[in-house]
Amino acid sequence: xxxxxxxxxxxxxxxxxxxxxxxxxxxxxxxxxxxxxxxxxxxxxxxxxxxxxxxxxxxxxxxxxxxxxxxxxxxxxxxxxxxxxxxxxxxxxxx
Numbered sequence: 269x270x271x272x273x274x275x276x277x278x279x280x281x282x283x284x285x286x287x288x289x290x291x292x293x294x295x296x297x298x299x300x301x302x303x304x305x306x307x308x309x310x311x312x313x314x315x316x317x318x319x320x321x322x323x324x325x326x327x328x329x330x331x332x333x334x335x336x337x338x339x340x341x342x343x344x345x346x347x348x349x350x351x352x353x354x355x356x357x358x359x360x361x362x363x
Contacts, residue, residue: 298335299349307355312336313362314347322348322362 297312309332313325325348329336338345350360 295338296335297338297347297349301334301351305353307353308332309352309354310334310336311350311352311359312347313350314345316345318346 299310301308301310309330311327312329312331313322314328315325330352336349338347348362350362352359
């Protein structure tokens with residue numbers, strides 16, 4: 269089932285108004301993937317403008333692991349991670 273194979277999670281950074289008060293250096297994204305498979309990669313999307321639809325957010329990285337270090341610290345940055353099956357081409361839906 270698609271639901272069992274793919275997932276998408278959303279991670280939010282501080283709001284713009286709060287960003288001046290909160291400085292996070294070298295943040296890292298982590299997520300759980302309960303299935304054992306060699307065919308899954310994770311696409312990490314990022315954007316600073318929540319007004320843009322998720323379909324317009326760029327992929328900033330693709331990884332086979334379940335964590336990713338953020339190298340660019342922006343005042344307000346938002347992320348989501350989607351799984352993609354490289355064998356079938358199935359991709360989890362965007363939030």
